[in-house]
Amino acid sequence: MTLSRWLMMILFIDFASSGRVLWKIKARVREAQEQRAQGQAAMLGVSAVQLLEGLIQQPLQHFNRKNAKTFPQRFFVNEAHWNRPHGPVFLYIGGEGLLSKFSVLAGHHVSMAGQHGALLVALEHRFYGQSIIPGGLETQDLEHLSSQEALADLAAFHQHISQKYNLTCRNVWISFGGSYAGALSAWFRGKFPHLVYGAVASSAPVQAKLDFSAYNLVVGHSLRDESVGGSEKCVKAVRESFALLEAALLGGNETQVGKDFRCCETPKSPEDQAELLQSVADIFMGTVQYNEEVGPLTITRICDIMTEDQAEGEEAYHRLVKLSENYRSMEKKSCLEVSWAKTIQYFNQTTDESFGYRQWFYQTCTEFGFYQTCEDSSCLFSHMRTLQTQTQLCLLLFNISQHTLPANIDFTNQYYGGDQPQTHRVLYVNGDIDPWMTLSIVRNGTGEDKHRAVLIRGSAHCADMNPLRSSDRTSLKQARKEIEGCVSAWLKSAAQEYRD
Structure with missing residues (x-):
């Protein structure tokens, strides 16, 4: 398979496989908050x-x-x-x-x-x-x-x-x-x-937003913020680690990558490789979004992991592997799920599911956008996460044309006032x-x-x-x-x- 063909395939399916780790982190936060709430109610x-x-x-x-x-x-x-x-x-x-x-x-x-x-x-x-x-x-x-x-x-x-x-x-x-x-x-x-x-x-x-590139821009700023445990050194290590991970996948080393990250299956297909890239990025995104609410993972902790042993010359790639190990340990998972087919199956569940992943994605297609892209140079993760790949999923799942999304989002902002609410x-x-x-x-x-x-x-x-x-x-x-x-x-x- 040519490199250009590989990129086209991975771009098409990227968002179909994104977000599951981020939503698992959200579920863990909600569980922890309920435990604290139960304690407060009893008190x-x-x-x-x-x-x-x-x-x-x-x-x-x-x-x-x-x-x-x-x-x-x-x-x-x-x-x-x-x-x-x-x-x-x-x-x-x-x-x-x-x-x-x-x-x-x-x-x-x-x-x-x-x-x-x-x-x-x-x-x-x-x-x-x-x-x-x-x-x-x-x-x-x-x-x-x-x-x-x-x-x-x-x-x-x-x-x-x-x-x-x-x-x-x-x-x-x-x-x-x-x-x-x-x-x-x-x-x-x-x-x-x-x-x-x-x-x-x-x-x-x-404010509804089709291309929510600012999300990952703030993630970068927060990982740089020393008052919450970030640093410039941390940001540099994160950027370097994703470049090395992406290079390993592009270089045909997916079997070794699968072993390193303890993937549940070897990420041989472009779809599964995209799942892996997004899942690892989600660890950073979820930790920043819910800093100090995610249990053992905080900005301080992930930046410590990403910068330790740097003096000894250990590659940022291996520190990324260690961070993934920490995440799996927190979730009590023996392996990292990277199956694109299982993710699509998850999206297409039409029975009652308490977490609402399918429903929420439908609302992003019809009202809000909120697609967290990574196309500009400020993004620390894989730049293969584009707006086009994400909006195409609206058509795949719900038969909602990507060309209708800008009008849907404009209506939302007109209806509520966007970032200029008159209330x-x-x-x-x-x-x-x-x-x-x-x-x-x-x-x-x-x-x-x-x-x-x-x-x-x-x-x-x-x-x-x-x-x-x-x-x-x-x-x-x-x-x-x-x-x-x-x-x-x-x-x-x-x-x-x-x-x-």
Whole structure:
């Protein structure tokens, strides 16, 4: 096979095999956060006995009342902190995955609920977790999956809870969400300002972006940041290691590479080699995105691995191998999965899967983009990860032409306002090493939006939402105080308005 033919094949299938390690890291973070949340809930004396889990039958199509079909949407309620009958309501918005009961039992918003006597409610996102239409996740079903429908679900849920608990306008609603759900929190306030008085949007990518090359640019900056354990030496080693790995694959040494990285199967095909390249890159991407939330892997740790023994002349390639060993040890895996065929099979699952990989990729095709490319010189990883390869997968999986994506993304930004939202009482919270911050709001506005942004030094993705830890950075502790002050000010303002 010629080199040009090899490159064409690897470019075509690259994104089909990307992201699985990153999503596994995300799952590990979520598991760790749930364990911490469980501990916090136990410490506060809050138990599942005080928890209500229920279902609301939602219209499959809010904007087409001729369609009478419905689906069951799961929600949680925690009344333990509620100061009846006029206490506020804190709404936790579910995102692209299974909604946990700890969404109303622990976390920073739960701590604030205790301070303000708030009723805690949470709604799972349609087509994720257990809130999936009977019949699975076929493409024709996914046509009913959108952020617009999700916001309409929230509005219907607001009515359901209001009726169930006899709420009035004196019960002030504040919404909370992180990542995609953070964007939903901001958009819910923007589209339904009569329902939610204020919104906290943590790590919220409110600007849709087709070519999200800035993601890996921030990864590079964060790996260079000495305050979180990075260094220029680390960045140089990472760049060198990927050049050597790619050269080994191009040079026909895939059998040795497979042994070095303990691949579950020898990456002989271009597809499997692309899977390997992306999986190793994901270790860096996931560690940066969730720094200090991923267990033993942190920016400090991976940079130590990538720079140790450098004086003795050990190749960066072998340090990359060692990092992969550390990742497999963390995941308790005997080998690294690099099968492109298994990844495609994973994408095409149409039965209930709690993590929502297929559904989320559908939303990237129809609404958001967010394709984390690596084509420019600033990217530290394999430059074979292009925009074209990723958008072609929309056609392969869902019959969505790549030529329609720019219009889909333009509509999203026009509909919500992109990075110029004309809303107030929305607080955007971001960590400055989080790659997603570039699609959020990180600067304060004017007038009523003078204090709309909190940027946390040395903090990563959605860290402010987690249960408090004594080991949290001072900047993170201070940010939580700012959030608390903002929420308190909203509630005081609302109380004054209703008295007047």
